[in-house]
Amino acid sequence: MSILKLPSDAFVGQLSPPKKTGASPIFRAKIDLGLSVECCFVKPLPDVIVCPADQQPVPNREIVAEAIGYVLAKRSGFDVPEKAGIILLTVEQIPSELHRMLAKAGHGQLQEDYLCWFSQDMQYPNVIQHIDLTLPEHMVSKAFERVVKRLAEISQTNRIVAFDDWLANSDRNLGNLLAAPRAPMLIDHGRIFVFPNWSPGSFGRIPGGGQNRLLAALDHFNPGWSAKLPNKSARAMAYASFAKVVSTADCQQDLAGFLGEFFDATQAGAIIDLLESRLDADYYNQQIGLLA
Numbered sequence: 352m353s354i355l356k357l358p359s360d361a362f363v364g365q366l367s368p369p370k371k372t373g374a375s376p377i378f379r380a381k382i383d384l385g386l387s388v389e390c391c392f393v394k395p396l397p398d399v400i401v402c403p404a405d406q407q408p409v410p411n412r413e414i415v416a417e418a419i420g421y422v423l424a425k426r427s428g429f430d431v432p433e434k435a436g437i438i439l440l441t442v443e444q445i446p447s448e449l450h451r452m453l454a455k456a457g458h459g460q461l462q463e464d465y466l467c468w469f470s471q472d473m474q475y476p477n478v479i480q481h482i483d484l485t486l487p488e489h490m491v492s493k494a495f496e497r498v499v500k501r502l503a504e505i506s507q508t509n510r511i512v513a514f515d516d517w518l519a520n521s522d523r524n525l526g527n528l529l530a531a532p533r534a535p536m537l538i539d540h541g542r543i544f545v546f547p548n549w550s551p552g553s554f555g556r557i558p559g560g561g562q563n564r565l566l567a568a569l570d571h572f573n574p575g576w577s578a579k580l581p582n583k584s585a586r587a588m589a590y591a592s593f594a595k596v597v598s599t600a601d602c603q604q605d606l607a608g609f610l611g612e613f614f615d616a617t618q619a620g621a622i623i624d625l626l627e628s629r630l631d632a633d634y635y636n637q638q639i640g641l642l643a
């Protein structure tokens with residue numbers, strides 16, 4: 352059972368804010384995980400968001416997206432934060448500095464409580480955290496290029512690209528990879544299935560469609576990278592390994608462990624069918640360009 356589900360009394364207290372944050376309200380806190388109390392990153396997620404495609408309020412699926420991404424990454428052998436899960440927090444437990452941003456993210460309203468995604472603070476910086484964004488633009492761009500070129504040479508990178516293609520992750524920016532010693536550590540799967548306006552069995556929608564950002568960066572700084580045969584083969588092998596993983600009883604059990612709390616059996620089945628359909632060998636070999 353790899354996702355923890357915790358009530359608000361597991362919350363121990365707020366910690367100093369993170370050095371770098373992304374687009375969402377996020378904070379650090381101590382959480383009682385049962386066997387130990389750990390420092391965690393905590394991301395409160397509003398129940399409703401405004402759909403970027405038609406500006407209408409829609410259910411926010413981000414918490415489920417995070418959980419699916421975390422379980423599948425972990426079961427597929429990627430490094431991920433050791434502990435992660437869902438905690439329900441009252442608005443008073445969330446730092447007041449984040450309330451305005453949180454209300455804005457959630458259709459203008461502040462809720463009484465929030466489902467939050469938390470992951471253990473692994474203390475590794477993300478792979479671009481060392482880049483000083485106040486430097487002149489050409490120097491920042493050079494620093495990005497160095498990071499991406501290094502990633503292009505790591506064998507694990509093809510697996511990450513394939514993983515994000517499988518899940519239609521539109522948000523693998525470099526801040527979503529932590530510089531862990533063995534291999535880049537995967538965090539932030541809130542935008543799998545394109546965007547959290549998805550519904551069971553179909554992808555979300557965003558203007559522009561959503562692309563594999565890591566793949567785009569790799570090809571931008573290393574023209575032709577994705578078309579090289581060894582890279583295509585590595586991605587095909589990665590897909591084949593995901594197909595094996597998702598069919599195991601352990602993985603299905605992990606997914607069922609939280610999908611049932613958000614969806615009925617038909618909806619949960621539709622999510623799993625969509626995941627499996629993208630692991631069909633003909634489908635992915637065509638995607639990669641190994642089949643005409």
Ligand SMILES: Nc1ncnc2c1ncn2[C@@H]1O[C@H](COP(=O)(O)OP(=O)(O)OP(=O)(O)O)[C@@H](O)[C@H]1O
Pocket residue numbers: 369371372373374375376377392394432470471472473474475476477480522524526527529538539541
């Ligand atoms: N478990 C963790 N361990 C260490 N650092 C973390 C962890 N979770 C998040 N971070 C740090 O916090 C930053 C923001 O977290 P995260 O990517 O989840 O938020 P976000 O706002 O959704 O990001 P984005 O800008 O990609 O939408 C990460 O780039 C990373 O530096």
Ligand SMILES: [Mg+2]
Pocket residue numbers: 373374526527539
């Ligand atoms: Mg992020």
